[in-house]
Amino acid sequence: MSTGPTIRVLNEDISNFHHWRKTAKTFTETTGIQVEFEYLWLNDYWQAIISSYTDRAGEFDVVAADEMLLPLHARRGAVLPLDNWVQADGFDLSPFNPAAIDCATVDSKLYGIPYSNMSNILVYRADLFDRYGFLPPRTLTELYDVAIGLRKALVADGETDTYGLIARGKPGAGANVWILGSSIAPAFGARLYDEEGHPAFDSPEMVAALSYYADLIQQSAPPDSERIDWYNGSERYFQGEAAMFIEAASEIAKWYDLKSPVAELSKVTLIPAGPGGDRHAGLYAPAWNIPAASRHPEAAWQFIRWAASPEPAAIDLTSGHLEQARLSALTDPRAKQVYPADLVDAVITTRAFARNERTIEDAWLPVGDAFGEAIAEAISGRLDAKSALSKAQAKIVEIHKHWQ
Numbered sequence: 001m002s003t004g005p006t007i008r009v010l011n012e013d014i015s016n017f018h019h020w021r022k023t024a025k026t027f028t029e030t031t032g033i034q035v036e037f038e039y040l041w042l043n044d045y046w047q048a049i050i051s052s053y054t055d056r057a058g059e060f061d062v063v064a065a066d067e068m069l070l071p072l073h074a075r076r077g078a079v080l081p082l083d084n085w086v087q088a089d090g091f092d093l094s095p096f097n098p099a100a101i102d103c104a105t106v107d108s109k110l111y112g113i114p115y116s117n118m119s120n121i122l123v124y125r126a127d128l129f130d131r132y133g134f135l136p137p138r139t140l141t142e143l144y145d146v147a148i149g150l151r152k153a154l155v156a157d158g159e160t161d162t163y164g165l166i167a168r169g170k171p172g173a174g175a176n177v178w179i180l181g182s183s184i185a186p187a188f189g190a191r192l193y194d195e196e197g198h199p200a201f202d203s204p205e206m207v208a209a210l211s212y213y214a215d216l217i218q219q220s221a222p223p224d225s226e227r228i229d230w231y232n233g234s235e236r237y238f239q240g241e242a243a244m245f246i247e248a249a250s251e252i253a254k255w256y257d258l259k260s261p262v263a264e265l266s267k268v269t270l271i272p273a274g275p276g277g278d279r280h281a282g283l284y285a286p287a288w289n290i291p292a293a294s295r296h297p298e299a300a301w302q303f304i305r306w307a308a309s310p311e312p313a314a315i316d317l318t319s320g321h322l323e324q325a326r327l328s329a330l331t332d333p334r335a336k337q338v339y340p341a342d343l344v345d346a347v348i349t350t351r352a353f354a355r356n357e358r359t360i361e362d363a364w365l366p367v368g369d370a371f372g373e374a375i376a377e378a379i380s381g382r383l384d385a386k387s388a389l390s391k392a393q394a395k396i397v398e399i400h401k402h403w404q
Helices: 020-031 042-053 070-075 083-089 098-103 126-132 140-156 176-187 204-220 230-237 249-257 297-307 310-318 327-331 333-338 341-350 364-380 385-403
Strands: 006-012 034-040 062-065 120-125 244-248 266-270 287-289
Touching: 006 042, 006 297, 020 034, 020 297, 020 310, 034 042, 042 062, 062 297, 070 287, 083 297, 120 126, 120 176, 120 249, 120 341, 126 140, 140 204, 140 244, 176 204, 176 364, 204 364, 204 385, 230 244, 230 249, 244 249, 249 341, 266 341, 287 297, 297 310, 310 327, 310 333, 327 333, 327 341, 333 341, 364 385
Parallel strands: 006 034, 006 062
Antiparallel strands: 062 287, 120 244, 120 266
16 A cells, blocks of 8 residues: 555544544555544634635634535635545445535535534433422423422522523633524524524514523523533533533533443433524534645545534544434434433434524624623623623624634
């Protein structure tokens, strides 16, 4: 076997993704192509993605960019379309979630192969539900009643350090905005922008959604919820601090890998439905893609084709990344050998309605941060929901003025 080029791959620093350094050795043994991975934490990762298409163009051959950034740079010609490679190799896209394929498609051209589909589910302590006679909530109204009811029951029993719910409150485009913007707000009929493209962050529907979420957190969740994100939220739930936790399923799955005692007491169910009866789980769907400045595009495509094929995808899923975009990995028998059947089934069922609920725009990161600050202000009680959102609306209007 001849020695091939070395390609560099940029990915998010999530523990579930670290196995690729080991898994990719099989790819190197087969092709001779060496693979170097760089992992970065969220905000640094976003900036590195942008740089990989701009001032650091040519540094990476494969980038795992999410649905909020990939389309922007694809339209600027900074990402290579994959259609010719897909057609030439007969690469089958049918096993992938269509909503994730849509996230990687711009102007009818495919720019990435999705490898992740993260969406929200609800995990709950079955033992506490049984003890106090509660049923898993099916609606947001029931979620509110159950979370507050459990908190009151726990306090009455002297368990003052155990809460009804833990969910993201930390401000940021990638923090509390994920929960409110992807699940709660759309369930109330709220949208970030109106049909004419104007910011609608202070609409009556958004005020209702944030009022609900802030009240839910204030009455049932830890008092420092403004500092809780997906990482410390999952850690605290699986240390026994709450009876329920809303989060992406992969963040929950890792605690089964870690053999958490709380995981053994937990069950999962679908994200509760909103006032209109529909469910909104959100969709975080990063896709392997090739920057136009890649020095080794053919080798990059060979890696993507291999990484998205059935066996590496199944290894990826059983290594902690439960929410693989290749649906065949979820139905692989190994999935239920590693994770409880109710968790796998909830992820499979969620795929039917999971979709990106956020608006793709150039100014997303500052806009998302302004929105996230409003959510945090309402959760903390510094401002009521209407005042917090009016403040965010004014800031976002100004962001757009300066961004143009």
